Amino acid sequence: MQRERISENVYWFQSEVYAQVTAGAITGPQWAVVIDTLAMPEETLAMRSFIEEELNVPVRYVINTHYHADHSWGNCFFPGATIIAHRLSRQVMEEKGQASLETARRQNAYFRQVKLVLPHMTFAEGTLTLRVGKKNLILMHTPGHSRDGISVFVEEDRVLFAGDAFMPLPYVVDGDLDELTATIKAIGKMGLENIIQGHGDIVLRGEIEEAVKENLNYLSAIRKAVRAAAKKRNPIEALAQIDVESCGKSRIYLGGLAEDLHKRNLRFLYRQVIAEEAQTVS
Numbered sequence: 001m002q003r004e005r006i007s008e009n010v011y012w013f014q015s016e017v018y019a020q021v022t023a024g025a026i027t028g029p030q031w032a033v034v035i036d037t038l039a040m041p042e043e044t045l046a047m048r049s050f051i052e053e054e055l056n057v058p059v060r061y062v063i064n065t066h067y068h069a070d071h072s073w074g075n076c077f078f079p080g081a082t083i084i085a086h087r088l089s090r091q092v093m094e095e096k097g098q099a100s101l102e103t104a105r106r107q108n109a110y111f112r113q114v115k116l117v118l119p120h121m122t123f124a125e126g127t128l129t130l131r132v133g134k135k136n137l138i139l140m141h142t143p144g145h146s147r148d149g150i151s152v153f154v155e156e157d158r159v160l161f162a163g164d165a166f167m168p169l170p171y172v173v174d175g176d177l178d179e180l181t182a183t184i185k186a187i188g189k190m191g192l193e194n195i196i197q198g199h200g201d202i203v204l205r206g207e208i209e210e211a212v213k214e215n216l217n218y219l220s221a222i223r224k225a226v227r228a229a230a231k232k233r234n235p236i237e238a239l240a241q242i243d244v245e246s247c248g249k250s251r252i253y254l255g256g257l258a259e260d261l262h263k264r265n266l267r268f269l270y271r272q273v274i275a276e277e278a279q280t281v282s
């Protein structure tokens with residue numbers, strides 16, 4: 001697990017095991033807030049030890065930026081903490097969480113120690129503000145990667161923990177391309193010092209404009225490419241030829257996972273195009 005201090009009392013963690021997934025911590029004089037848990041139990045536990053033993057504060061709150069396993073399945077390793085998320089996160093975790101955990105347990109023994117812990121406190125509209133020491137954490141809805149996505153804005157430092165609303169390769173398969181486009185545009189206008197992506201490295205102030213542009217370009221490129229492919233005689237073959245570079249992204253992003261995520265984006269959008277066409281015909 002990589003670890004970095006971003007500013008006073010603000011920490012960042014990144015997995016070395018799974019998809020460069022990230023988490024954060026903000027500490028106050030008496031307690032700390034954790035933003036997301038890591039994918040593997042041992043990494044979440046290492047993060048907790050660092051906060052509780054080296055920084056010497058207990059974790060009182062855990063914020064889940066969205067319900068996906070790689071961000072929320074470590075909730076159970078903070079037994080005394082209050083879990084905070086969007087109302088939709090709790091809803092989806094309640095509906096689907098147990099079934100996906102059981103599947104994961106069959107595939108990987110690590111997950112036998114995981115128990116699903118649903119958010120205790122949720123919000124659905126507007127923002128939620130949490131004061132930690134000298135910092136305001138403002139939680140806001142940033143959907144698109146998933147419907148329940150939230151980001152955590154550390155107001156004093158102008159740092160945004162964006163969850164998967166911001167990634168080296170935008171991923172829409174569980175969300176909506178238009179919503180993600182609007183979210184990324186809004187993030188681009190916030191005048192941030194850093195964007196903490198849900199996966200990948202920290203985006204620094206001087207890199208934000210370019211990263212926002214690249215992500216927006218990518219989303220419009222895949223939309224166009226999929227629509228064009230759908231019109232071809234053999235759309236599946238045409239789809240297979242749309243590589244990640246032709247949409248302005250590098251395949252080396254996310255430890256080589258980018259190409260796979262890209263292909264899944266394409267198939268998802270293609271199914272949407274087909275569904276839209278079926279609707280217009282009928």
Ligand SMILES: [Zn+2]
Nearest residue numbers: 068070164198
């Ligand atoms: Zn993720």
